[in-house]
Amino acid sequence: MRILVIEDEKKLSGFISKGLLEEHYAVDIANDGEKGLALALEQQYDAIVLDLNLPKIDGLDVLRQVREQKITVPVLILTARGTTPEKVAGLDAGADDYLTKPFVFEELAARLRSLLRRPTVEKSTVLRVRDLVLDTVTHTAKRGGKVIEFTAKEYALLEYLIRNKGRMLSRSVIAQHVWSYNFFTESNIIDVYINRLRHKINDTPGNSIITSIRSVGYRVDDDGEAKE
Ligand code: CA
16 A cells, blocks of 8 residues: 655654554655645555645645545545644545644554545455455464464555455556555566565465466456466
């Protein structure tokens, strides 16, 4: 899952970014409203953390312009503007959630988890695909009674595949949601990570969750045997 943080206070954006990386997200930072808007319009994000008092373009204008382009990415406003009319204005401009500064990182992380599970029927912190259970809080999986641990990127890749199960995902789409925007998509790193994941989750012929479609991409399936 890839998060855009639009925040002009460098110390704060660094703090948020470090925390989100520890939660295994890919993170891009924009230090003003103009850069933030450009990234939000050009790139694919799974959520945006948006400050309101920003140089160049105010956060509310960034949000309105994103929504005018019919971009439905979940947006969490993170701001010092804490009055009720300010909150109403933010939510009415198209925000999905609103958190006021000062804040505790754990609450921001929990609110992002909540936003990221809204589009699906999944309301639990646990994701399932057949006999594999992925815990989105501990970032571990269980299959066949065995606990599986992952590196940050392995976990992020598996979570993204499972959240989009049934959908064929091209390598470039995977790169856009699991890596930061400056990721070099020509490399075969996604295939390398998929192979590591298959090994870890014990994906063997006859019982494999990750399907590869040659020269197209990958798909996770809830039922039926994966076909080449
Ligand atoms: Ca600010």
